Amino acid sequence: MKKLYSKLSALGAVLVIATAFASADTVTLASFGSTGATPSGVNNTALKFTADSTGVPIGTGATSDLNPGGVWTNPVTTFANSLWVSYNAGTAPGGAVIAPNGTYTYTSTFSDTLGASYSGTFEVMADDTVDVFLNGVKFITDSVGSPNDNKCESTVPNCTTVDSVAWSFTGTGSETLTFVVDQVGLSATGVDFDAKVVSSVVPEPNTLLLLGTGLVSAAGALFRRRRA
Numbered sequence: 762m763k764k765l766y767s768k769l770s771a772l773g774a775v776l777v778i779a780t781a782f783a784s785a786d787t788v789t790l791a792s793f794g795s796t797g798a799t800p801s802g803v804n805n806t807a808l809k810f811t812a813d814s815t816g817v818p819i820g821t822g823a824t825s826d827l828n829p830g831g832v833w834t835n836p837v838t839t840f841a842n843s844l845w846v847s848y849n850a851g852t853a854p855g856g857a858v859i860a861p862n863g864t865y866t867y868t869s870t871f872s873d874t875l876g877a878s879y880s881g882t883f884e885v886m887a888d889d890t891v892d893v894f895l896n897g898v899k900f901i902t903d904s905v906g907s908p909n910d911n912k913c914e915s916t917v918p919n920c921t922t923v924d925s926v927a928w929s930f931t932g933t934g935s936e937t938l939t940f941v942v943d944q945v946g947l948s949a950t951g952v953d954f955d956a957k958v959v960s961s962v963v964p965e966p967n968t969l970l971l972l973g974t975g976l977v978s979a980a981g982a983l984f985r986r987r988r989a
Contacts, residue, residue, distance in 0.1 A: 788959075790956040791842065793844045804872070809822040812865065813863070828845075833920045834923070839882075844953065873935075875933060880929040882926070887951065888951055
């Protein structure tokens with residue numbers, strides 16, 4: 762009997778403590794290249810280059826951190842120390858590589874809690890412009906010709922304003938971000954972003970709490986009955 766109420770009490774305490782820690786989940790994201798170091802506190806993978814300017818997958822997907830130079834603003838650092846990223850280190854402003862016109866696609870993945878509701882802010886810049894997708898669903902439209910094409914110029918490397926948007930989604934456990942960067946000016950190209958979201962609902966926290974407190978109470982009742 763002693764072992765039984767000890768186990769019940771211990772299990773109940775664990776469930777109560779787990780509920781406290783499971784009540785919120787924060788995810789911090791930022792851009793960085795695969796050839797550099799991961800910024801501190803960032804939950805996503807390095808940006809992977811998945812397609813060239815004609816949309817055809819190429820190479821190993823490696824990406825490089827860029828120096829923004831005078832015509833790009835510094836990387837966003839609201840939530841983490843992000844970095845400008847491109848498929849080639851020479852495509853920074855003033856670099857030796859001229860990026861052909863077309864689209865350049867990058868991906869990054871991160872994990873979250875299945876079923877949890879997340880909300881927060883997503884910040885992005887790109888040269889020339891970018892559409893951003895979560896699991897294939899577009900949530901930022903800044904591509905050339907779109908109504909929101911007002912953050913980075915579409916003909917010259919001149920990206921000095923951050924596009925900051927409210928962002929919310931339901932966690933699936935594993936998420937994929939896709940960035941489709943338009944290049945129309947035959948010059949520098951790159952993408953930069955950061956984000957932070959916090960879950961407001963975690964599946965069944967109240968159930969865990971009730972079960973945990975119930976087990977603790979049951980253990981106490983057994984202990985009192987044994988002493989009576």
